[in-house]
Amino acid sequence: MKLVCIGSGNVATHLSLAFKAMGADILQVWSRDVKRAGILAALTGSRATSNWSEIDRNADCYLIAVKDDAIASVAAELKEVRGIVIHTSGTTPLSILQGSGSGCGVLYPLQTFSASKAVEITKVPFCVEANSPHNLELVTALASLISPNVYPVDSAQRKILHLSAVFACNFTNHLYAIGQQLLEANGLNFDMLRPLIQETALKVQSSKPSEVQTGPAVRHDEQTLKAHKQLLEGSAEWSQIYEILSNSIKKAHP
Amino acid sequence: MKLVCIGSGNVATHLSLAFKAMGADILQVWSRDVKRAGILAALTGSRATSNWSEIDRNADCYLIAVKDDAIASVAAELKEVRGIVIHTSGTTPLSILQGSGSGCGVLYPLQTFSASKAVEITKVPFCVEANSPHNLELVTALASLISPNVYPVDSAQRKILHLSAVFACNFTNHLYAIGQQLLEANGLNFDMLRPLIQETALKVQSSKPSEVQTGPAVRHDEQTLKAHKQLLEGSAEWSQIYEILSNSIKKAHP
Numbered sequence: 377m378k379l380v381c382i383g384s385g386n387v388a389t390h391l392s393l394a395f396k397a398m399g400a401d402i403l404q405v406w407s408r409d410v411k412r413a414g415i416l417a418a419l420t421g422s423r424a425t426s427n428w429s430e431i432d433r434n435a436d437c438y439l440i441a442v443k444d445d446a447i448a449s450v451a452a453e454l455k456e457v458r459g460i461v462i463h464t465s466g467t468t469p470l471s472i473l474q475g476s477g478s479g480c481g482v483l484y485p486l487q488t489f490s491a492s493k494a495v496e497i498t499k500v501p502f503c504v505e506a507n508s509p510h511n512l513e514l515v516t517a518l519a520s521l522i523s524p525n526v527y528p529v530d531s532a533q534r535k536i537l538h539l540s541a542v543f544a545c546n547f548t549n550h551l552y553a554i555g556q557q558l559l560e561a562n563g564l565n566f567d568m569l570r571p572l573i574q575e576t577a578l579k580v581q582s583s584k585p586s587e588v589q590t591g592p593a594v595r596h597d598e599q600t601l602k603a604h605k606q607l608l609e610g611s612a613e614w615s616q617i618y619e620i621l622s623n624s625i626k627k628a629h630p
Numbered sequence: 631m632k633l634v635c636i637g638s639g640n641v642a643t644h645l646s647l648a649f650k651a652m653g654a655d656i657l658q659v660w661s662r663d664v665k666r667a668g669i670l671a672a673l674t675g676s677r678a679t680s681n682w683s684e685i686d687r688n689a690d691c692y693l694i695a696v697k698d699d700a701i702a703s704v705a706a707e708l709k710e711v712r713g714i715v716i717h718t719s720g721t722t723p724l725s726i727l728q729g730s731g732s733g734c735g736v737l738y739p740l741q742t743f744s745a746s747k748a749v750e751i752t753k754v755p756f757c758v759e760a761n762s763p764h765n766l767e768l769v770t771a772l773a774s775l776i777s778p779n780v781y782p783v784d785s786a787q788r789k790i791l792h793l794s795a796v797f798a799c800n801f802t803n804h805l806y807a808i809g810q811q812l813l814e815a816n817g818l819n820f821d822m823l824r825p826l827i828q829e830t831a832l833k834v835q836s837s838k839p840s841e842v843q844t845g846p847a848v849r850h851d852e853q854t855l856k857a858h859k860q861l862l863e864g865s866a867e868w869s870q871i872y873e874i875l876s877n878s879i880k881k882a883h884p
Contacts, residue, residue, distance in 0.1 A: 444853070488829055495829065500825060503822075540813050540823055541823065547805050547871075549843055550875055550878060552798050552834050573834060577828050585807040590742050595697075607789060618797075
């Protein structure tokens with residue numbers, strides 16, 4: 377499998393290293409920033425470029441891992457290639473790739489990638505989609521190289537997955553950050569909260585979150601809810617978040 | 631160490647089993663519900679009672695693990711005992727125990743306990759407080775029996791800890807539940823979201839949450855934020871949660 381990687385960020389890096397480790401041949405890394413392309417090219421034993429005219433036209437797959445709003449312009453540069461053009465975005469429809477390459481597909485990893493932290497790629501669910509059954513087989517085979525968890529998901533479902541991931545990952549991380557700030561403002565160490573955060577996430581690995589809800593809101597413990605609102609009087613923003621989420625929990629658990 | 635356990639719920643069960651395992655002598659379990667007291671008494675090799683007149687007055691510690699609003703009435707029944715009376719609540723001040731036993735303290739485990747899931751008790755942070763340095767030593771020694779993570783925390787700080795735990799645990803679990811419902815309503819399996827949830831919690835074990843925030847809001851990706859709001863048009867509640875948390879993330883990462 378010959379791959380060209382378009383992009384040099386966290387997703388491009390994690391995916392191309394995983395493909396490389398499974399024996400794929402990374403031909404090139406393209407990035408607007410040729411220095412960053414150079415770093416990933418060195419890591420994957422490939423060539424770096426920021427010049428579209430230098431793109432190898434004979435790869436099997438062109439993996440686009442750039443910001444969502446750059447996908448259309450990148451795809452437009454890949455009209456003439458022989459392989460299949462694949463993006464990795466949660467929200468972007470497959471149709472944005474129409475007319476590029478010999479076909480198009482999506483390979484969306486439902487995971488959060490950081491520069492500093494290794495991810496166990498075999499545990500990552502990959503959502504795949506393509507413009508034909510044959511190309512879906514190809515994208516599925518590509519994803520299966522690095523993870524056993526490959527799911528065919530259409531563009532509409534993928535948007536829902538991305539949205540649910542925002543709730544379960546981006547918003548939860550922000551709530552961790554609010555916890556961190558509450559502690560630090562009161563001379564307490566965020567270390568104290570870390571085991572609780574981990575246990576909360578581990579608990580829903582074998583249970584449904586709606587069935588293991590704890591806290592004052594699910595108990596309709598108005599006295600504690602009131603005391604917490606008083607502690608938050610200094611921040612209209614956090615107070616509002618507290619109220620809305622508590623009311624939503626109470627509504628879900630009447 | 632001779633203990634009497636007041637309560638028979640999740641916290642009472644996890645703590646008394648941990649103390650028993652570390653060699654403490656559980657004399658009695660008191661519960662309003664004598665059947666539940668009987669189950670925990672059988673597990674800890676102790677006697678069950680729902681009758682205050684039968685309480686052993688010569689234990690070293692009386693550990694209260696009942697609902698917050700029942701602590702005062704329970705403490706009133708423990709005026710005449712010889713040992714120290716300790717509650718395990720995050721929000722209740724130490725002062726509610728004044729006049730009970732030969733002294734009073736708090737031993738608050740900063741963790742979420744479920745009936746169905748074992749907790750690695752040695753990883754749980756215990757917040758301790760007492761009415762005198764001598765009693766603080768005693769409560770610290772008691773907590774240290776089962777966990778190396780024991781922190782002296784006063785009543786005001788403990789309230790903040792409990793509040794931050796609501797944000798980082800109860801609210802995040804509710805956001806998991808919203809993700810679960812979004813998926814299920816669209817024919818998708820919650821399994822797909824589980825690895826992301828775990829990774830999000832694991833990431834902040836070594837990083838500060840504010841430093842590893844991801845998602846459309848932190849990138850100020852207005853196009854995706856707008857698309858997500860459209861997907862949520864059917865639910866005023868989730869739409870409001872999405873907007874408030876996204877705005878809070880944008881404000882924290884300008």
